Amino acid sequence: MLPGARRRVRTTDSKERLFEAAMELLGSRSPEAVSVDQIAAAAGVSKGTVYYNFGSKDELVSQILEYGAGKLMHQLTQLAKDDDPYQALKSMIEFAMEFVTGYPSFAQLWMQEQLQSDKSSDFAQTALHRQVTALLIKVLDRLVHLEEAEKLPVASTIFGAALFTARMSSTRRDELAHEQVVRAILLTVDGLLATRPRTTN
Amino acid sequence: MLPGARRRVRTTDSKERLFEAAMELLGSRSPEAVSVDQIAAAAGVSKGTVYYNFGSKDELVSQILEYGAGKLMHQLTQLAKDDDPYQALKSMIEFAMEFVTGYPSFAQLWMQEQLQSDKSSDFAQTALHRQVTALLIKVLDRLVHLEEAEKLPVASTIFGAALFTARMSSTRRDELAHEQVVRAILLTVDGLLATRPRTTN
Amino acid sequence: MLPGARRRVRTTDSKERLFEAAMELLGSRSPEAVSVDQIAAAAGVSKGTVYYNFGSKDELVSQILEYGAGKLMHQLTQLAKDDDPYQALKSMIEFAMEFVTGYPSFAQLWMQEQLQSDKSSDFAQTALHRQVTALLIKVLDRLVHLEEAEKLPVASTIFGAALFTARMSSTRRDELAHEQVVRAILLTVDGLLATRPRTTN
Amino acid sequence: MLPGARRRVRTTDSKERLFEAAMELLGSRSPEAVSVDQIAAAAGVSKGTVYYNFGSKDELVSQILEYGAGKLMHQLTQLAKDDDPYQALKSMIEFAMEFVTGYPSFAQLWMQEQLQSDKSSDFAQTALHRQVTALLIKVLDRLVHLEEAEKLPVASTIFGAALFTARMSSTRRDELAHEQVVRAILLTVDGLLATRPRTTN
DNA sequence: AATGAATGAGGATTCATTCAT
DNA sequence: GATGAATGAATCCTCATTCAT
Numbered sequence A, B, C, D: 001m002l003p004g005a006r007r008r009v010r011t012t013d014s015k016e017r018l019f020e021a022a023m024e025l026l027g028s029r030s031p032e033a034v035s036v037d038q039i040a041a042a043a044g045v046s047k048g049t050v051y052y053n054f055g056s057k058d059e060l061v062s063q064i065l066e067y068g069a070g071k072l073m074h075q076l077t078q079l080a081k082d083d084d085p086y087q088a089l090k091s092m093i094e095f096a097m098e099f100v101t102g103y104p105s106f107a108q109l110w111m112q113e114q115l116q117s118d119k120s121s122d123f124a125q126t127a128l129h130r131q132v133t134a135l136l137i138k139v140l141d142r143l144v145h146l147e148e149a150e151k152l153p154v155a156s157t158i159f160g161a162a163l164f165t166a167r168m169s170s171t172r173r174d175e176l177a178h179e180q181v182v183r184a185i186l187l188t189v190d191g192l193l194a195t196r197p198r199t200t201n
Numbered sequence E: 001a002a003t004g005a006a007t008g009a010g011g012a013t014t015c016a017t018t019c020a021t
Numbered sequence F: 001g002a003t004g005a006a007t008g009a010a011t012c013c014t015c016a017t018t019c020a021t
Helices: A008-026 A036-043 A047-054 A057-080 A085-102 A104-114 A123-141 A148-171 A178-195 B009-026 B036-043 B047-054 B057-079 B085-102 B104-114 B123-141 B148-171 B178-195 C010-026 C036-043 C047-054 C057-080 C085-102 C104-114 C123-141 C148-171 C178-195 D009-026 D036-043 D047-054 D057-079 D085-102 D104-114 D123-143 D148-171 D178-195
Strands: none
Touching (some): A008 A104, A036 A047, A057 A104, A085 A104, A085 A123, A085 A178, A104 A148, A123 A148, A148 A178, A148 B148, A148 B178, A178 B148, A178 B178, B009 B047, B009 B057, B036 B047, B047 B057, B057 B104, B057 B123, B104 B148, B148 B178, C010 C104, C036 C047, C047 C057, C057 C085, C085 C104, C085 C148, C085 C178, C104 C148, C123 C148, C148 D148, C148 D178, D009 D036, D009 D047, D057 D104, D057 D123, D085 D178, D104 D148, D123 D178, D148 D178
16 A cells, blocks of 8 residues: 555454443443453454454443543533632533543443452553542632531532532433533532631632 | 250241341442342351242342331431431431431442332332322421422432442441531521521521 | 051052152153152152152162062953954053053153163163064964064064154143044064964964 | 465365365254354364355355255256166165265255244255256156155155155164165055056056 | 464362261 | 351353364
8 A cells, every 4th residue: 555645544443343342331330240242242343453443341441532532631621710719610511421421431431440449550540540539639628617627528528519410410311401510519619618717719 | 956045046047047147248239240140148047048038039138128228217207307407417418327327228229229110110119209209308398488489499408428438428428427428408498498498497 | 556456558558659769750750850859849748758758769779660560561461362463452552552651751761761872781671672572473473473583573563663653742732632642552463473383373 | 385286276175174164064953053253163264264265154055055955956866867777766866865874964954944833935945856857857757657646745755754764873873784774665666566557567 | 464263271160979967 | 966168170051263275
């Protein structure tokens, strides 16, 4: 083939299809419960292609995790910059909700992997928890004055409530309206506003 | 053997040992990631004994789920009766934290199964979500006046935050002190108190 | 218990129930496809009772086989005594049909075990084949003159046709009327009568 | 490797080897009594290969059944075309004998499955019984005049006698000479010729 | 870049059998 | 006489992975 000619897109075609198929399937089942055959079949490629592109099942899962973490963090970081810290939190929660609805597998994977003590290192998602809470803390600091010891619990609570309730509402679509859920999660912030001194700029 | 000494107990011994071994193992891994061999070995019985006592792996998991749900609901129902609704909520959250710390497998299993749309009905844990939120709503109603549409989201948020953060804190013991987490979750309630009309007894 | 007092009947109660349950189940499945659990459950006794009464599954199967063989041979021997050899053959075939209809498991077991070369000894059913063919040959000898070499093939054919078609007709009850089948099997004898010299008494 | 030498064939090699190994083993034991391990070992491939090629043990057994049914019916259909109906029947019986001797597993499987009422529909072998008897009836009709009601019983008897005696003679090779058995089975036809009006062409 | 065939380790489950009571 | 609990070998099957093409 002539160098520089058409190429590029086609190259990672199967890779992307595998990626998406895996995300889809991992949205409702644990990684152990999803087989490589299923992923390959859903992507319309052969099983060997999974190994050609990702090397192993674990690697595929890790890449999904990392991809999602990157995407989420990128956007949350942008939203955190809003001048109004309350508005920033609201937008962040809204985005998290949308994100989890769009990619249920991320929430699923994070929740699961976050709870496993034995698995090796776990950069990605432990890092994610740390990164998100750090970001939340930064925004909260701009809103109210918190004692050092309570910062992480508060941030974790918001993170957990958002992650869990978002995931939940993406299943029970009818009962848990997006908007109402966002408002409910923001109640934690309202609670802070009512009980802590405002940050004096 | 000395007469009158310990004995008798032995009867359903293996069943209980299996139950506990399974709870232990399911605390940190998804059911699919725990093998029947592992459970049997951990309980110190043969693999066949699992099937003699439970019929199948799924049934064992289900029974754990049901057992936990019953135990949790029983205690929460008691605590909800406290005359002071705020205190009731606080005790309930505290108990939930302790419970999840003591039996991490429950939180793990509930979270996972709650997210699976395809599994057939799932009385136990779907029922659990409904039961817990119903109970929370009853207590909240005694505290503040909520619009019908926001009740479930608020209750779900508290439930999710408690479940997730409790589970989280039982892994990262050092960083997330029990007491602080309870206070953080209660912020949602503080938020309600600050923004909604009190219930007029 | 006083010797000579009431006893007898009750003693083999479970044994008989097991025997009948096993016959029933073995009527439609190979021994390997029927479990001791199933037999015990069908008999309404515990699994241990099978071993108490029969020692092993194989022994139970063997006893069924022997019991059936004895019963069948006893009656066939009587019927073979009829003065009219043609009538004797007819009665024998009729009885075989009834017998197989009543106890499908015998036909099933015989057919299966007859075909296994590797299984040890096999008194019962190999003996049965020999006994039945020997009996048939005796009666045939009274009817027509056969060369030595063709005796066994002819007797085997009648035996096989009867056993197989009887078993078949007990499944497809509607299509294969008892009477017609008997007549069809007797055609072999008619064939002999038409092509061989009659026995001169 | 020498160019042009044997090669290529290899492709579905394992599948065929499994097929043959299974036929061999099923010749003397019921499917329940033959394990997948044994089949795989006999074929010289790994257990997984059985599942890769056939999906399940049942499917493997079914395919053997169907393959045999096809092969048998094909040849019988040819032989049935002989102008002389008696000769046609003789050839058909001879072929059936050879076939059963060559592939004892077919007779074994057919007999067993034909007798199971509970198994779902069972195209293959029930179809086989129907097909063979239908074919036999067609030939018989060219030979003698039969009442409608007796056609199936007569055909079934011939089928059963052939199947069973053939299977039997392939075990007791010494006692049941091929030729004699064929003649014995043809006696049924002789019986017909002696007792029914010939078909008037 | 991709695949289909093959594998073997491991997983859930069944089952004949043993044994203390 | 009878049973329930327990077992471990064996069975069917799944699955992540490898490799020649």
